[in-house]
Amino acid sequence: MADERRRWIYRYSAVLRGTHWVNVLCLAILVMSGLQIFNAHPALYWGEDSDVEQPILSIATSFTAEGRPIGVTRLFGMSFDTTGVLGRSRFNDRPVQRAFPAWSTIPSAQDLATGRVWHLFFAWIFTINGTLYLVYSIVTRHISSALLPRREQWKHIGSTVREHLLLTFRKGVDADYNIIQRVSYVVVILVLAPLMVLTGLTMSPAVDAAAPWLLDVFGGRQSARTLPLVTTWLLVLFVFVHVAMVLLSGVLNNIRSMITGWYSVAREAGHGQP
């Protein structure tokens, strides 16, 4: 391992690594148990109450003219045949009527009570873990130094985006986050994650009584139930892109740094553009 051309950087402290992996676990469980809870009433509305005539999104089993059952997803009045995944899928080798399929929910069987038990437990872990991360990152200036975009990075945003679209970015050159990483991490950490917690809290009639401003901020309880349609799927999209970039930009070095803290970079790390 004594490669003269590389040096080691201690990139992530134990707190950053620990909170990252706890967060991975929480997000996966919260999304999958959240889909279980959604399945109990697979329709989304805007406003305070549920006008069953006018859902923004609904997933149901319907029947064709020949009487064949199909899964139908309706979004803003448009209908899509989603048989096999949404509205009708297979579970234990039998066709079942359910919004999200068994492989995407916790538990797999339709079971609102157990889905809630998982969701509410990991909602606490997610919130405590996230609070710990935020306090730590503010105190150690991790957010201001590593995450907030630097002014000169904005100037090179065009070439950074081009490098990423063409997959020609350089790997292991330095441990600094580029502008795309910084913007997406800030959006996820400071916008999407807090929105996830706050929309979840708005589901609580007890919290709504003590903090009715939550209802006003989100435009009603049903709106707050609908917003995760955007925020959750943005988070899932982020995870997929994030994992893809981890794989493409030196998978061993990346994963090692998030487990041990140590990241290897080229010794003559040229910061200037070629």
Added chain:
Amino acid sequence: MANRSRLCSRRRFVAASLAGTAGVVLGGCDWLPAAPTFREFLAGAEGVTQRVHRALLWRGALAREYRAEDISSTFRANGSQDASSLPPEYSELARGGFADWRLVVGGLVMRPTSFPLADLRALPARTQITRHDCVEGWSCIGGWTGPQLSAVLDRVGLRPEARFIVFHCADELPRYRDGATRFYESIDLIDAFHPQTILAHEMNGAPLPFAHGAPLRVRVERQLGYKMAKFLTRIEVVDHLDHIGRGNGGTWEDDGYEWYAGI
């Protein structure tokens, strides 16, 4: 078993792509959530939620009340909605306009009393237009009128050891057709004496419709819909809940739902 392992690997794949290393924990098919001790451990979060709510949220905070024009055009109803899941004697009472119906209030009280509907209607009533949040996820807004539960409890007088208010209902769920187990729910004294906890005999200005629990249901506005028992027949004041039903404090709780349904 072949099916089981395929399901397992598919779950693993999804979990792993979502969660990386968490896949091993998550993808354990369903053995983990099914293990009773592990589920019990996770369900411990309910106690944390309840304590934090009670500590941080002002106990007297009122649920938002809406304007008459906000009332939902259709108000969904879950559970029993017609006479088919009610015992014959209850249908008989309904045919008589509930003239012979009584709300029996007993247990750990000074003066056990049975109230005819007319007596409850004669009590000072509170009208509130509130949002009903079902555990399934939907919400409907409706107007409810009836005496505060505290007024009824003050009439019968609680004994010092009283801790919980149990609502016994007329409806039998299909799976309990033995008749031995009827719907029941319970709340603690904090919610029982909350100003918005009322025994509603009217909905949107008319006598309580059958689907919504005629002639009397309870409204507990800071909890989910399943706490708001319909078709009330008896209120029992107790010091613990172990001896009622399967001992979890309510029909839904006996099916695995939280007793504290504040979220």
